[in-house]
Amino acid sequence: MILVWIHENTPFLYSMIFWHVKGGLIYMKCSSKSKSATLRKMKKYRFVYIMLIPLLLYFCIFSYIPLFMGLIQSFQKSKLLGVAEWSGLENYRELFADKEFMASLGNGFVIGLGTFLLTFIGGLILALLLNEIRNKHLRSLVQTTTYLPYLFSWTIVGGIWVYLLSSHGLANGFLSALSVKPMQFLTEPHYAKLIMVLTGAWKDIGYTAVLFFASIVVINSNLFEAAQIDSASRGKQMSKIILPELVPTMKTICLLGIIGLFTNFDQVYVMGNPAIIDSVRTPLLYIFEKGIVRFDIGVATSASVVLLLVTFLITLVFHHLIFKKEWK
């Protein structure tokens, strides 16, 4: 099914890969009409190429080669020394039989999607609220404080929240002030996912708001003036001018969110203690534990391949749904 679908959409696939440089390859072929002109230019830029080669080699080695290496390793029996043996789909069979992996897929999806949705909506609302503040100092104060957690690593943010939610932390301080009996937040598997989502959103909301706010600021002010002349209320202006103008930013943020959907590692690595780790283990943490800690390279790389494929497919579907109009 999927293969047929991909086959039908091959032209679209190409355009997706090169959507930034629209038709880059085609352009290149057309523009170099005469070979001698190209050669002359290449000669002119020979030192540039010499400089570029090591830099492009870097991308080859650290971005492209790992992809293919992972693909190859996933079909091999993992061995620490000696020549690797081919083992066909053995690793994949083992992977899909592993309950831990299936659980991690679910966890990663729930935590990733939950955090993303909360961050997206919260960031949008925050940006809209900030835009209505005329007092510059208040605005930059709120903007900076909400943005700060984004700068900090998960070791910092995770450390803060692990402490706040501990038995002698701030959260239980509030609870006891309300005379509710103290809770061990981070040892309850039921709340674990929710806590991850909330802390994730707490960290990223300011950054998303900055992205939205930057796109609100550059909206052509003529639009607002025209709306004023037609005596549209501020609420109307928001829903009819600001939100539609933000659609491209929303698409980009969604796309970046999807690419990063399964890359959550730091958060659960810091905050996931043995009591809750089974309900928050993300796919990347699974790969780390399997491949780096236990050296089961075959299964770990096959998990990588599966996740890359899933990410790619979701991106494709999303792209097909959202950017559809632009291709017609």
Added chain:
Amino acid sequence: MYLRKNKNQLSRPARLLNRFMLIILFISMIIPFMNVLAIAFSTSKNSMVPGITLFPKEFSVEGFVLIWKTQNLWLPFLNSLFVTTVGTFFQVLLSALVGYILTKKDLPFRNLILSFVLITMMIPSELTLVSIYSLNRDLGLLNTYSGLIVNGLMSGFGIILMKNYFEAIPQSLFEAAQIDYASEFKIFFKIYLPMSIPGLVTVGFVSFVSKWNSLLIPVTIITDQNKFTLPVVLRSLIFNSTANSGTTFIAPNAIMAGIVISVLPLIIAYIIAQRFLVSGMNLGSIKG
């Protein structure tokens, strides 16, 4: 005038509600930080007392002394500082170089190179972790500082941002310099680099933050305790404090002091970079 002012603002109750919501959000953001600061500057006895602490009861730096001297946090701190600074320097320089080369419109294969760089931005490189480990092992980069520097040395983001920045510089400047027989290198270093300081600062800031915060790569390629970076050590401190399996008990004030120490360079970098950030970020996000 009156009409205009009125129409361009929310009604009075809505404005009040708006401020109220922002203040709530602001408080929810600031209280955890205040709590952390207060605990870090408390005595270890006071830091273990449950309750709402927003200011230290007794001001003390014993947490800082404990974490810095007894727990030897200075070593991972210096490791992190070294790796981050060197990595950031090279990332800025190389991003600017490649970005500058990619502004040459008549460079053959320019679009091919550009898409080559852009596609790397579409690959979630974290997912290839195990292969990256094997790669580092084959290149002999395990347990080395160069391994920490080289991994993630270049990013598509930095290159594209610099390219966009350079393209905003008027072409006439380039031509004028060429008439004066300035070499390409001279033009790059004397004209393009000084004119794009906001872009350089933005790339530098982003790479500084991501390198300083990097946790996945260090835990993957470093097993030598003397080369641990700050996030790795902090994480094990935090983890031991929750797992109740730590060999030595470390009071919360020391852990919070460690967090404050690791936040400081980020805050300093942010204060330095802040003036340039908004203009730089916008350029990257809109055109890229």
